[in-house]
Amino acid sequence: MRRHHRAKGDSSGGPQGLPGISTTGRRAGTFCVLLIVALAVQATRVQVFQKHELDHNAANQRLTIQRYDQPRGNILVGGEPVTGSEPTGGRYDYKRTYTDGSRYAAVTGFSSQTYGNTQLEGVYDDLLSGTDSRLASWAVWDTVARRQNPGGDVHTTIDPAAQQAALKGLGRQQGAVVALEPATGRILALASTPSYDPGGFAGSGTVDRQAWDRLQADTDQPMLNRALRQTYPPGSTFKVVTAAAALTAGVVDDINAPTGAPSPYVLPGTTTELVNDTSACDRPNLSLDTAMVLSCNSVLGYLGVQVGLEGMVSMAERFGFNDAELDVPVRAARSNFDTVMNRSQLALSSIGQYDTAATPLVMAMVAAGVANGGRVMYPQLVDKLTKSDGSSVQVMEPVVYKEALSSAVAGQVQRLMTDVVENGTGRNARIPGATVGGKTGTAQHGVGNSGTPFAWFISWARPNGSDDVPPVAVAVVIADSDATDVTGGGLAAPIARSVMQAVLNGR
Amino acid sequence: MATPSATVRADVPSGPPVRTRRNTELALLVAAVLISVFGYIEVGVNIDGSAPADVAGYGVALGVLALLAHAAVRWKAPYADPLLLPIAILLNGIGLVVIYRLDRATPRSSAAPTQLLWSTLGVGLFIAVVLLLRDHRILQRYAYIGALVALVLLVLPIAFPPVYGSRIWITIGPLSFQPGEFAKILLAIFFAAYLAVHRDALALTGRKVLWFQLPRGRVLGPVLLIWAAFVGVLVLETDLGTSLLFFGLFVVMLYVATARTGWIAIGLFLAAVGAVGVGWLSPHVHGRVTDWLDPLGSIAAGRGPNQIAQSLFAFAWGGLLGTGLGLGRSILIGFAAKSDFILATIGEELGLAGLMALFLLYALLISRGFRTGIALRDPFGRLLAIGLAAIVGLQVFVVAGGVLDLIPLTGMTLPFIAQGGSSVVTNWIIIALLVRMSDVARRPLPAEEV
Numbered sequence A: 001m002r003r004h005h006r007a008k009g010d011s012s013g014g015p016q017g018l019p020g021i022s023t024t025g026r027r028a029g030t031f032c033v034l035l036i037v038a039l040a041v042q043a044t045r046v047q048v049f050q051k052h053e054l055d056h057n058a059a060n061q062r063l064t065i066q067r068y069d070q071p072r073g074n075i076l077v078g079g080e081p082v083t084g085s086e087p088t089g090g091r092y093d094y095k096r097t098y099t100d101g102s103r104y105a106a107v108t109g110f111s112s113q114t115y116g117n118t119q120l121e122g123v124y125d126d127l128l129s130g131t132d133s134r135l136a137s138w139a140v141w142d143t144v145a146r147r148q149n150p151g152g153d154v155h156t157t158i159d160p161a162a163q164q165a166a167l168k169g170l171g172r173q174q175g176a177v178v179a180l181e182p183a184t185g186r187i188l189a190l191a192s193t194p195s196y197d198p199g200g201f202a203g204s205g206t207v208d209r210q211a212w213d214r215l216q217a218d219t220d221q222p223m224l225n226r227a228l229r230q231t232y233p234p235g236s237t238f239k240v241v242t243a244a245a246a247l248t249a250g251v252v253d254d255i256n257a258p259t260g261a262p263s264p265y266v267l268p269g270t271t272t273e274l275v276n277d278t279s280a281c282d283r284p285n286l287s288l289d290t291a292m293v294l295s296c297n298s299v300l301g302y303l304g305v306q307v308g309l310e311g312m313v314s315m316a317e318r319f320g321f322n323d324a325e326l327d328v329p330v331r332a333a334r335s336n337f338d339t340v341m342n343r344s345q346l347a348l349s350s351i352g353q354y355d356t357a358a359t360p361l362v363m364a365m366v367a368a369g370v371a372n373g374g375r376v377m378y379p380q381l382v383d384k385l386t387k388s389d390g391s392s393v394q395v396m397e398p399v400v401y402k403e404a405l406s407s408a409v410a411g412q413v414q415r416l417m418t419d420v421v422e423n424g425t426g427r428n429a430r431i432p433g434a435t436v437g438g439k440t441g442t443a444q445h446g447v448g449n450s451g452t453p454f455a456w457f458i459s460w461a462r463p464n465g466s467d468d469v470p471p472v473a474v475a476v477v478i479a480d481s482d483a484t485d486v487t488g489g490g491l492a493a494p495i496a497r498s499v500m501q502a503v504l505n506g507r
Numbered sequence B: 001m002a003t004p005s006a007t008v009r010a011d012v013p014s015g016p017p018v019r020t021r022r023n024t025e026l027a028l029l030v031a032a033v034l035i036s037v038f039g040y041i042e043v044g045v046n047i048d049g050s051a052p053a054d055v056a057g058y059g060v061a062l063g064v065l066a067l068l069a070h071a072a073v074r075w076k077a078p079y080a081d082p083l084l085l086p087i088a089i090l091l092n093g094i095g096l097v098v099i100y101r102l103d104r105a106t107p108r109s110s111a112a113p114t115q116l117l118w119s120t121l122g123v124g125l126f127i128a129v130v131l132l133l134r135d136h137r138i139l140q141r142y143a144y145i146g147a148l149v150a151l152v153l154l155v156l157p158i159a160f161p162p163v164y165g166s167r168i169w170i171t172i173g174p175l176s177f178q179p180g181e182f183a184k185i186l187l188a189i190f191f192a193a194y195l196a197v198h199r200d201a202l203a204l205t206g207r208k209v210l211w212f213q214l215p216r217g218r219v220l221g222p223v224l225l226i227w228a229a230f231v232g233v234l235v236l237e238t239d240l241g242t243s244l245l246f247f248g249l250f251v252v253m254l255y256v257a258t259a260r261t262g263w264i265a266i267g268l269f270l271a272a273v274g275a276v277g278v279g280w281l282s283p284h285v286h287g288r289v290t291d292w293l294d295p296l297g298s299i300a301a302g303r304g305p306n307q308i309a310q311s312l313f314a315f316a317w318g319g320l321l322g323t324g325l326g327l328g329r330s331i332l333i334g335f336a337a338k339s340d341f342i343l344a345t346i347g348e349e350l351g352l353a354g355l356m357a358l359f360l361l362y363a364l365l366i367s368r369g370f371r372t373g374i375a376l377r378d379p380f381g382r383l384l385a386i387g388l389a390a391i392v393g394l395q396v397f398v399v400a401g402g403v404l405d406l407i408p409l410t411g412m413t414l415p416f417i418a419q420g421g422s423s424v425v426t427n428w429i430i431i432a433l434l435v436r437m438s439d440v441a442r443r444p445l446p447a448e449e450v
Helices: A021-049 A051-055 A062-067 A101-108 A119-123 A125-129 A139-145 A160-170 A206-217 A235-249 A288-294 A297-307 A309-318 A343-349 A360-371 A407-423 A488-505 B022-048 B055-076 B084-105 B111-132 B143-159 B179-204 B217-236 B240-258 B261-281 B283-293 B307-318 B342-375 B379-403 B421-442
Strands: A075-077 A083-087 A094-098 A153-156 A174-181 A186-193 A375-377 A382-386 A392-395 A400-403 A434-443 A454-463 A472-480 B170-172 B175-177 B207-209 B212-214
Touching: A021 A051, A021 B240, A021 B307, A021 B342, A021 B379, A051 B307, A075 A101, A094 A101, A101 A119, A101 A160, A101 A186, A119 A125, A125 A153, A160 A174, A160 A186, A160 A472, A160 A488, A174 A360, A174 A488, A186 A488, A235 A288, A235 A297, A235 A309, A235 A360, A235 A407, A235 A434, A235 A454, A235 A488, A288 A297, A288 A407, A297 A309, A297 A343, A309 A343, A309 A400, A360 A375, A360 A407, A360 A434, A360 A454, A360 A472, A407 A434, A407 A454, A434 A488, A454 A488, A472 A488, B022 B055, B022 B084, B055 B084, B055 B111, B055 B421, B084 B111, B084 B342, B084 B421, B111 B421, B143 B179, B143 B217, B179 B217, B179 B240, B179 B379, B179 B421, B240 B261, B240 B379, B261 B283, B283 B307, B307 B342, B342 B379, B342 B421, B379 B421
Parallel strands: A075 A153
Antiparallel strands: A083 A094, A153 A382, A174 A186, A174 A472, A375 A400, A382 A392, A434 A454, A454 A472, B170 B175, B207 B212
């Protein structure tokens, strides 16, 4: 075996030239200290490099416990919170409560310890739960000190009176209402029925789970947000878009002049006539105004074909169709207007049938765009975000969505819509002391049009004598009514009227 | 080879007078007590918003213990290493703070006062050893009796019911202690004594088998037998941590004494064989190895997080700076939070910064122990100091490595920090022996003997 030299200065060197205890002891000491270094390296690995992965492991309850260990920020309507938090006494300190859950469910969404967060509760979860970095007064220091900020508040644009009117009008029917402020795009009412109570399953207990299971099993789909997340064929309400396209394209110059529309109108390339609901429409050469007042399918179908596919697609898209990322900030479903069609399909689409499908939100944007002189504002549900002390985190400014119409064309379409309410199918929306423009729609659907028709109404209103932009525009859809005579004018227009009145009275 | 000289001499050249550094020790002790008191206050402020009512009591108790120990050292061991006692007081103080903090998270639990009681006993024994043990070489005479006593202590728990799967506790009424803790000191003394006498024979005589020179049976026999008896008993009791510690201690001391690296190779080989054997035979151990290799595996398997996973979650949550004392969620770790897993709470609430400071304290303590050994002149003292320092180092590694998922979890207590009376008392005796020996090592040569 190899002989080592005696360690220098070690008087008690090892036997026969082996290294002495000074040397071996030093080596053993180095080894023990290296063991401690290995611990330090491993601690660094776990606490720095694996931190994120471990913190977010589904079995790690720390993030969840932290999320619920302080009251959540609130969602406010008209300056009053419609949400709250209550101590649970369990492992999760607080759970969400709702002051009038079913009235605002379509606005707030839900915040559940078991089922997560949706809609405003979901979009602004960081702010409401207090983790949004904008809540920190001294961001870097707060991170270092791990200071947990109290949750911030979300102030909505909802007008409580309009919301109340919308829900009262919808009653027990399946349907939705969206009311907008045309000049700003602020959403004044957002209602979907039947609704649900998001407070019923906010916690993590058995009762919460049962409430959730009941809602999931309900065939009426109370948790579906029909105002934002469901599309329906818009039917005749889409004729507002077609009329605007015809005027913009110069197919029609004067709303009272004959349009040259034939009667009967045979769908191009077919032998099928495009039929009207009323025989008053079965005359050639009707004016656009008359056609709108009577809601003549043949005339508007003909005009849509005259405008052409490109012009119709372009006009529809300026009002929000085919936009898959319409975030208010809750994302709305994509409303559809086909971009590839033959001329007979285009004729049908121009009267809101075939593949045309719209959310109540987008149809409200149509009415609001017309009311706002042709400028479509980006719809928004939130006014501002604040810290718990009320200081602003973010204030939302109105944003222009699209310049859809020239002001001249917008004026002409406004005229058409007021005539519909004054003389036509929209009489049920008339409001004393106010100018109201509207358009009815009764959309067939189902196999062989067997389903109960969707009753639509879109409208806007301004006080008489005012030249300002109308303060309110509304879209109403009734999806499944028990009424025997389902028409937009009969079912939907009265709801629109009461919502518009609520806004006008509040001003 | 140098035989133990008649007079114990220190490894310092004559010349300028050696400073005793007792005032340094006093200043460090004051700092250690203050840090512990601040820890208490932090726990109270973070949990209740105000300092705990009994903070003064704990502070005074710890302060009085520190001062009494310091007085004993100043009187009877004036040249002792000035870092050993303050580090021990600081570690003990941190332990009390964290146990107190964990008490707060556990209803009807009051482990901190008990720990303070044991700490008092530990410091009492420290003082007794410093005052009464004039020369550590006396211990050499009792090495064999000590080994026998240690073996009896180890065998005793077999008569008592197992606690958490291991028969390592003796429970008498409200008192329970782990005799294995005391046994490790006695074993270190035995190894040091035996190896000091037989190191030449072990290193140089015997037949050559392949490339390795095997010592003669009658030299290696007794030590191997005693060691095998210890490890065997521990394996029967499923106290893996302590058997691993004894094994490591044996290998380290054998290497230091004989300078034969071959012993390390043989040691590692035997360890591997033993580990595989035990892992194969015992489902308890097999599960631990599985958890070590895949700590998050039980989550994927749908059985929820095991203790190692919970421990890693706690460490990760602490991140760089920790949540602050009292603000972690260490209650999620489970039943062993105050003993085996106390490091996870430290990692969670004091963060990587706190852990690094703690590891630094241990590294300092260990290196001071080794330094004492190297500075001593008599082989027995040298081997004993090195053995005692190695016990601390190996134990820290085995327990911290277990909860950090660096090695399989074996279940041991973090020296001075973890809840456990026998552990605290034993560690105080280790410190007392090191202080005693460091006084000898650092003492200047008496003038008349130069």
